[in-house]
Amino acid sequence: MAISKEAYKALEAIVGKEYISSNPAVCEGYRAGPGGYESGLGYERVMTKIPGCVIMPRTTEEVQKIVKVCNRYKVPYVPYSTGWYGPRSHCHVDNELLVDLKRMDDFEIDDKHLYATVGPGVIYSQLQEEAMSRGMYIIVGGGGSQCSAIANMIGDGWSPLSYRIGLPHRRILGTELVLPDGELVLMGSLATEEDSFWGEGPGPDLRGLLRGFTGLRGCLGIVTKMAIKLLPFQPEKLVPTGISPFTALELPVKRVKWINFTMPSKDAMRQAMFEMAKAEIGGGVTKVPIFWRAIAKASCKEDFWDIWSQESEETISGFHLLRVLLIAFTCEEQMEYEEKILNEIITELGGEARRTRPSDESWFKNADSAGMWLMCGGYVSVDYVIETIEHAIPHGENYAALKKKGYTPPLMPDYGDPGWFQSFELGHQGYSEFLVYWDPDVNTDGVDHFYLETSKENIRKRFYTSLLGPHQPLYLTGPAYGPNYHIWLLKVKDEFDPQFLCHPPVPLAHDEFVEKAEWMRPMKDWESPKNLHS
Amino acid sequence: MLKGKLKLDVTNLDNFEYDMSKCIKCKGCTWVDHIYMPGVTFSTRCPSATRYLFDSYGAYGKMRIGTAMLEGRMEYSDELLKILYACTLCGACDVGCKRNLDLEIELTLEALRIKAVKDGKGPMPQHKKVALKIAEKHNRLGSPHANRNKWLPSDVKPAEKADVLYFVGCSAAYTSPEIAQATAKILKASGTPFMLMPDEWCCGNILYSVGMVDEARELAKRNIEEVRKTGAKTLLLSCAEGYRMWKVDYPKLLNISTDELGFNVVHLVEFVDELIKKGSLKLKKKVDLRLTYHDSCSLTRLSEPWTPWEGERGEWGMVNPRLERRRGTNGVYQQPRDILQAIPGVELVEMIRMKENAFCCGAGRGTREAFPDFASWAAKERLQEVKTIGAKAIVSTCPFCKDNFAQAASKDGEKVKVLDISEIILAAI
Numbered sequence: 001m002a003i004s005k006e007a008y009k010a011l012e013a014i015v016g017k018e019y020i021s022s023n024p025a026v027c028e029g030y031r032a033g034p035g036g037y038e039s040g041l042g043y044e045r046v047m048t049k050i051p052g053c054v055i056m057p058r059t060t061e062e063v064q065k066i067v068k069v070c071n072r073y074k075v076p077y078v079p080y081s082t083g084w085y086g087p088r089s090h091c092h093v094d095n096e097l098l099v100d101l102k103r104m105d106d107f108e109i110d111d112k113h114l115y116a117t118v119g120p121g122v123i124y125s126q127l128q129e130e131a132m133s134r135g136m137y138i139i140v141g142g143g144g145s146q147c148s149a150i151a152n153m154i155g156d157g158w159s160p161l162s163y164r165i166g167l168p169h170r171r172i173l174g175t176e177l178v179l180p181d182g183e184l185v186l187m188g189s190l191a192t193e194e195d196s197f198w199g200e201g202p203g204p205d206l207r208g209l210l211r212g213f214t215g216l217r218g219c220l221g222i223v224t225k226m227a228i229k230l231l232p233f234q235p236e237k238l239v240p241t242g243i244s245p246f247t248a249l250e251l252p253v254k255r256v257k258w259i260n261f262t263m264p265s266k267d268a269m270r271q272a273m274f275e276m277a278k279a280e281i282g283g284g285v286t287k288v289p290i291f292w293r294a295i296a297k298a299s300c301k302e303d304f305w306d307i308w309s310q311e312s313e314e315t316i317s318g319f320h321l322l323r324v325l326l327i328a329f330t331c332e333e334q335m336e337y338e339e340k341i342l343n344e345i346i347t348e349l350g351g352e353a354r355r356t357r358p359s360d361e362s363w364f365k366n367a368d369s370a371g372m373w374l375m376c377g378g379y380v381s382v383d384y385v386i387e388t389i390e391h392a393i394p395h396g397e398n399y400a401a402l403k404k405k406g407y408t409p410p411l412m413p414d415y416g417d418p419g420w421f422q423s424f425e426l427g428h429q430g431y432s433e434f435l436v437y438w439d440p441d442v443n444t445d446g447v448d449h450f451y452l453e454t455s456k457e458n459i460r461k462r463f464y465t466s467l468l469g470p471h472q473p474l475y476l477t478g479p480a481y482g483p484n485y486h487i488w489l490l491k492v493k494d495e496f497d498p499q500f501l502c503h504p505p506v507p508l509a510h511d512e513f514v515e516k517a518e519w520m521r522p523m524k525d526w527e528s529p530k531n532l533h534s
Numbered sequence: 535m536l537k538g539k540l541k542l543d544v545t546n547l548d549n550f551e552y553d554m555s556k557c558i559k560c561k562g563c564t565w566v567d568h569i570y571m572p573g574v575t576f577s578t579r580c581p582s583a584t585r586y587l588f589d590s591y592g593a594y595g596k597m598r599i600g601t602a603m604l605e606g607r608m609e610y611s612d613e614l615l616k617i618l619y620a621c622t623l624c625g626a627c628d629v630g631c632k633r634n635l636d637l638e639i640e641l642t643l644e645a646l647r648i649k650a651v652k653d654g655k656g657p658m659p660q661h662k663k664v665a666l667k668i669a670e671k672h673n674r675l676g677s678p679h680a681n682r683n684k685w686l687p688s689d690v691k692p693a694e695k696a697d698v699l700y701f702v703g704c705s706a707a708y709t710s711p712e713i714a715q716a717t718a719k720i721l722k723a724s725g726t727p728f729m730l731m732p733d734e735w736c737c738g739n740i741l742y743s744v745g746m747v748d749e750a751r752e753l754a755k756r757n758i759e760e761v762r763k764t765g766a767k768t769l770l771l772s773c774a775e776g777y778r779m780w781k782v783d784y785p786k787l788l789n790i791s792t793d794e795l796g797f798n799v800v801h802l803v804e805f806v807d808e809l810i811k812k813g814s815l816k817l818k819k820k821v822d823l824r825l826t827y828h829d830s831c832s833l834t835r836l837s838e839p840w841t842p843w844e845g846e847r848g849e850w851g852m853v854n855p856r857l858e859r860r861r862g863t864n865g866v867y868q869q870p871r872d873i874l875q876a877i878p879g880v881e882l883v884e885m886i887r888m889k890e891n892a893f894c895c896g897a898g899r900g901t902r903e904a905f906p907d908f909a910s911w912a913a914k915e916r917l918q919e920v921k922t923i924g925a926k927a928i929v930s931t932c933p934f935c936k937d938n939f940a941q942a943a944s945k946d947g948e949k950v951k952v953l954d955i956s957e958i959i960l961a962a963i
Contacts, residue, residue, distance in 0.1 A: 019587075025614040026588050028602050029595025036558035056587060083559045083589060102587065107574040125568035126577050133573065145568035146560045240569045243863050244890045245633045247569040300636060300859060302852050366568045370560035370634035377556050377851045412850070439850050440556075441536040 002027075002052025002095045007073035011055055011097070014065045019056040019103070027051050030083070030090065030098050035373070037086030038380040040440035042448040042517045044087035047509055051078075051091045051098035058103045060176055060184065060224040066099060067222065068182035070501055078503040079222040081120040081148035085155070086380070088217050088470065093504055101148075104224060109134065113197050115173055117227045120150045127228070128365050132238065136230040137364070139165055142433070144369035150226045154211040156384070158424070158431065159363050160284035160325060165231060166425045167386065172207050173199040173227035180221050180497035185209075188227075196227030209492075217470040219506040220496055234329050238364055248359040249366075254332045256283075256325075258360065259342070263320040264350040266393065266418075272322055273389055275345045277427025281338040283327030284363070286422035289435060290316055291414055295371060296361070304375050316415040322351065325363070376412050378440040378447070381433050382454045387464045389430030392421040395463050399434040402457055403450065410446040412437040445519045452514070452523055473511040475528035500533065508532050541844040542641065542857075544786065545747055547604055547649045550642040552847060554604070557597040562634060563627030564592050566891045576886045576919055579626040581894050581912040590617050593627035593639050600646050610655040618646055619658050620905045622912070623743055624831035624894035629862035636859050640836070647745030657744035658904035664740050665749060672735040673704040682734055685711035690718040696727040698805075699766035699797075701780070703773040704736050705933035713933050716956035717772040717802055723963045724806075724815045728770065731760055739779040743899035747787060754784040762796050772802045772956055774932035775898050778832035785840040792839035801833055803931055806959055807869035810876055817962035820879035825953075826925035827870055827882060828916065828939075829892040830932040835862030862890050870931055870955055877962040883925050885916075893919070895930070897938035913942035920950050927951035929958055 002022050012020050021027070032048040034040040057063045070077045077097040080089060091098055105121030111134045116127060124138075125145035131137050139161045141152040157168025165171070174188040174196025187206045189198035199207060209220055236252035251257060263269045269287050276282045291308055298304035324342060328335035346353070362368050372379040385395055396418030403411055419434040434454070438447050455472040458465045459480040468477045468485065478486020489507055493500070505512050511532050514520045540549050562568075564580040571577055578584045583592035590599060599617065602608035621643065628640035650656030657665075667676035685707055686692070692700070700721065706714035721728045738753035757780075761769055771777045781799040785792045792799070809815035829835075838860040847853050867889045874882045887893045896902070896912025917939065920928050928950055930936055940952040 021588060021613075023611065023613045025599060025608065025611060025617055026590045028599050028608060029588060029590025029592075029617075031598045031602075033555070033557065033559075033598045033601070035556040035597075039558070040555075054588060082561060083594075084561070100587075100589070105574065122574060123565070125565070125571035126574045129571050129573045144560065145571070146562065146565060242569075243867065244567055244629045245861055245863065247567050247633070249569060300857075301850070302854075302856055305850060305852060361569075365571065368634065370558060370562055373556065373558050373635055375850060441552075441851070 003075050003097060004073060007069060007075050008053065010069045010073070011053070011066060014062050014069070015055055015057055020053065022053040026054060030054055030080070032087040032090035034440060035377075037084070038088070039086050040378055041380070041444050042520065043510070043513050046517050047092050047513050048087045049091045049094055049096065052095035054098045054100055056100045056103050060178065063099065063178045063222055063224050064182045064184060067178055067180065070097060071181055071499060074499060074501065076501045076504050079218045081151045082123065082146060084143065084147055085151065085217070088506070088509070092506070092509060099222065101222070106225070110197070111136065114230045114232065115197060115227045116230055117196050117225060118149050119225055120148050120223060122149050123147060124149050124152065124367065125365050131230045132233060135233055135235055137233040138228060138230055139168070140363065140365060140367040141168070142367060142369060144367045145365060146370065149228060150223050153226060153228060154223060155217070158386070159367065160286040160323070160422055161363060162424045162431070163282060163284045163422070163426065169207055169211060170199070171229035172210065173197060173229055175207070175210065175223060175227065176225040177210065178222045178224055180502035217503065217506050219470070219493065219503040221502060232329065234327060238360065241359070248361045249364055251358050251360055253358050254335055255328045257335065257358070258356050259324050259326065260354040260356045261322045261324065261346050261351040262354055263322050266320055268349040268351060269320050269322050270389055270393060272345055272349055272351065273423040274427055276324070276342065277423060279341050279345070280426060281326070281341050282324055284325035284422070286323050287321065287420065288323060289414065289420050290319060290321065290417045291375070293321070295374065301374055311415050313415045316417050372435065372437070376437040376439050378438040378444070379435065380451070381435045382451050383458070384431070384433040384466050385464050386424060386429055386431050386466065389421070389423055389427065391464065392430035392432035393418070395432040396421055396434055398457060398461055398463070399454060402453065403436065407446055407450040410438045410442060410444060411450065448517070448520060449523060452520065470507050471510060473514055473526070473528070474507055475511055476526045479526075505533065535847070537847050539846050542638070542842065544641050544645040545648055547600065547645045550600070550638060550645055551604055552851060553637040553639065553642050554597040554600045556635065556637055556851070557594050558635070559594045560634070561592060561594060562630040563594065563639060564630070566887055567630070567633060570891050572886045576893070579630065579887060579891050579893055581624065581896055581908070581915070582621040584915070585908055585911055586620065591620070593631070593643070596643060596646065597639070600642060603646070603649065610650070610653065615650065615656060615658065618650055618656065619744070619900065620908050622831070622894045622896055622901045623899035625836040625862060626831070626894065629835045629890045632859060632861040644745070648747050651745035651747070657746060657900065660904045661740065661744040661900050664903055665746055668736045668738070668741065669749070673708060674736050674740055675704055675708050677708045682707050683730065685714040687715050687718065690722050692718070692730045693727040694729065695765070696729040697767040698726055698728040698770050699761060699764055699768070700728045700730055700770050701737070701776060702730065702734060703771065703776040703933070705937065706772055707734070710933040710937060710954070713772050713936070713954045713956050716954070716960040719960050720802070720806060720956060720963065724809050729764060729766065731764070733760070737776045737779045739775045740900050740903065742779065742783050742787065750783070751787045754787045758784060758795060766797055768798045768800055770800055770802060770805055772954070773934070774801065774830035774833035775934050777801045778836050781837060782840045789842050791841045801866060801931065802956055803833070803870040803873060804866060807873055810873065815963070817877045817959065819962045821877050821958060821961050822879040823927050824881040824883060824925055825874070825927040825929050826885050826920055826923060827874060828885065828895065828928050828930040828935055829867065829889055830930050830935050831892070831894050831898065833931050834865035834867055834892065835890045837865045838862065865890070873955065873959060874929065877958065880958070883923050885923065886919055895935040895938045897934040902934070902938060909938055910942050910945070913938045914946065917943055917948055917950055925950070927953055929953045929955050931955050
């Protein structure tokens with residue numbers, strides 16, 4: 001038995017025999033493993049372990065009891081809702097308890113006040129279907145429809161549909177959080193009554209504890225329940241069609257429509273985003289990585305490479321594809337109006353509409369992130385930043401240049417494509433995401449280097465980044481973005497988790513990785529304490 | 535192996551190292567295709583992961599366990615055997631994975647069981663008993679071989695020689711004779727002469743499914759040879775499990791393609807659908823029933839023909855020569871629906887999880903023999919769905935499904951009628 005007999009017995013008494021196991025075969029199933037988001041890289045090999053024990057609570061009360069037992073017996077633990085988020089959501093230390101939350105799948109919906117209350121076991125596509133069947137919708141985050149809605153809301157939670165709805169932290173309403181010592185915190189209106197309809201206060205808005213900007217990856221407790229704001233949708237049904245793998249939602253085109261435009265330049269794309277925002281039209285506007293088109297056309301991995309290998313820097317640099325989503329929320333006339341305005345904007349900027357399928361495979365319900373592994377087997381988004389459109393475009397260009405300079409290979413060639421950028425909150429914010437792909441079955445040290453180098457590039461070029469502590473060395477990013485960000489973050493961690501039991505060594509995991517992985521050490525040119533955890 | 539030469543050969547787990555190591559834990563194998571996601575209920579399609587909950591029971595866990603087995607990091611234990619065998623091998627995980635990733639999950643799961651047998655640890659004790667019965671009595675139930683054709687109704691006389699050979703299978707021959715009888719009568723009504731095998735033996739479905747490939751291969755050789763000797767052009771089955779075994783697993787075991795069998799393998803529903811569409815069979819009699827149709831896994835997502843493949847894996851994990859992946863897209867989905875809709879009075883109500891997203895009945899691939907409680911639980915889950923949509927009857931195309939549903943329904947005093955499609959067709963003739 002990997003954790004002490006006393007601790008195991010105490011934990012078993014909480015959930016019953018059926019829902020706890022330290023059997024090696026059961027624990028092996030919870031290995032991060034060489035596949036998946038960021039997996040197969042050095043971080044996965046150096047930093048992850050299989051759990052010493054797995055437990056599956058059903059209620060918040062059980063989670064509290066589990067956490068208290070962990071504190072009593074000094075058992076490190078990590079919350080785990082679906083296990084999707086690669087190695088960073090898995091065990092990092094020996095004899096760790098993995099708290100699998102999939103049984104906590106309670107679901108309630110208040111269609112009068114437009115919110116749903118979910119447990120961590122509820123995933124996005126479930127929530128979206130429940131919402132849509134009642135005339136509402138949510139954003140299925142780019143992480144995918146298979147994500148736990150709670151986990152994604154406290155980490156990422158955006159997609160092209162963020163153009164109208166905005167960022168996730170404002171859609172987090174009443175929430176239950178079990179702190180690292182087992183104490184229960186009720187946030188928003190839940191603090192004063194049994195109603196989750198409101199997210200703020202009383203007192204300071206504690207939602208910052210949950211996610212800061214892009215989340216702390218489970219190192220500050222376990223969210224056991226969250227109310228999520230839903231928004232009114234148009235009334236027509238998006239109809240599922242096809243047999244796997246050719247499934248899609250057929251769109252009611254008088255109400256919902258994607259239109260692809262070829263634009264003459266990147267500047268014209270940027271301008272179109274601004275003009276659409278000024279006219280307050282559209283349900284989404286995005287410039288996606290160009291190789292996604294090849295994925296959409298390909299029938300298999302080999303087919304993808306046949307298509308993608310035809311491209312070159314020349315073809316890519318002259319190809320500017322803008323994808324626009326129109327949603328007639330109010331009436332069919334809204335579609336007519338918005339399409340007319342949009343066409344005027346695009347025509348003025350020299351763009352042209354392309355034939356676009358009247359279906360959605362990606363963003364409403366499916367969020368096909370799983371398809372990102374088809375081409376190479378290895379994938380991670382090395383950065384995603386929410387700032388301005390003016391920031392987003394050069395951010396991607398810089399990354400593309402850096403990637404080309406010394407990192408392709410091992411990274412997949414993308415012929416200088418600057419990744420993904422889009423407009424959020426009707427143009428008030430801009431989003432940049434840079435995705436990289438590699439063959440995990442060759443030496444991947446270069447990918448590890450690139451990941452860290454992007455962080456340094458952000459600091460050098462004064463770009464903002466969302467991937468601070470939990471994804472990059474805290475002692476590198478903290479002073480640069482702080483100057484005391486790292487000190488502040490560690491003080492918060494110390495205050496709430498004085499025994500450092502909740503998902504150790506996050507938020508210092510990447511610092512530890514750089515220390516432990518010999519191929520990373522030459523890159524270390526920043527100061528950090530000899531004992532990281534002192 | 536991760537790169538280099540490989541073969542779609544389930545007798546060597548090495549062939550699937552790439553597939554096991556590239557699982558990303560999206561759990562597309564467990565959830566219903568997100569496009570079809572019905573909400574918070576009936577949202578999974580993997581019985582094993584839904585029942586046992588721990589990740590190890592989902593394909594994502596098994597892929598990690600498989601990697602550990604390959605690397606010699608995993609000792610056999612009762613729990614490990616349960617993880618490998620308390621699984622219906624229903625193919626839901628395979629089509630789910632091939633929605634996005636094209637990993638060979640089903641073949642890997644089969645290869646894991648074969649390895650367990652080779653290592654002297656598998657199959658489960660109950661499977662060994664079944665194997666003994668097959669060896670001694672040529673049927674999986676241990677019934678007297680002499681009674682194999684006892685199901686034959688007095689008013690149906692098979693031909694000595696015909697283009698169509700009806701392979702009855704152990705279930706319809708011994709425990710669900712109504713299916714065999716209905717099938718024979720449908721053939722008679724359509725004016726289709728048919729013959730039986732001179733000496734029909736078990737198809738070996740369970741043997742193959744639990745990893746006993748040597749025994750299964752011997753049966754495959756013998757059975758194929760027997761059919762070839764009869765000169766039949768079409769081998770007709772009314773059992774989905776048997777259909778898959780003949781059409782997919784026999785060729786797989788013998789490293790030949792389905793086409794090379796030398797005869798066509800068809801299920802009754804394919805045959806009847808064609809007869810109806812040609813006008814050779816009319817379904818005129820009214821059958822007043824609000825019913826639902828259960829897609830049997832082996833007729834649908836597992837039924838695409840087999841083609842041997844051997845080649846190399848290289849850069850980015852690409853394979854050469856090009857591999858036509860079996861993704862379950864071309865399974866037999868529409869024909870049974872068309873048949874049911876052609877019957878006057880029948881109101882076909884679709885299940886919430888249908889076609890490639892269907893939830894397995896829980897009986898097949900050796901599950902019911904070794905884990906009867908699990909099989910019963912899976913059937914009850916499905917019957918719950920039947921009740922939710924307000925159907926009065928559930929119709930399937932496999933005696934394994936029918937039997938499992940019927941037992942679960944009777945245990946719980948459910949009023950849902952459980953029927954095989956052959957019975958409904960016959961009632962409409």
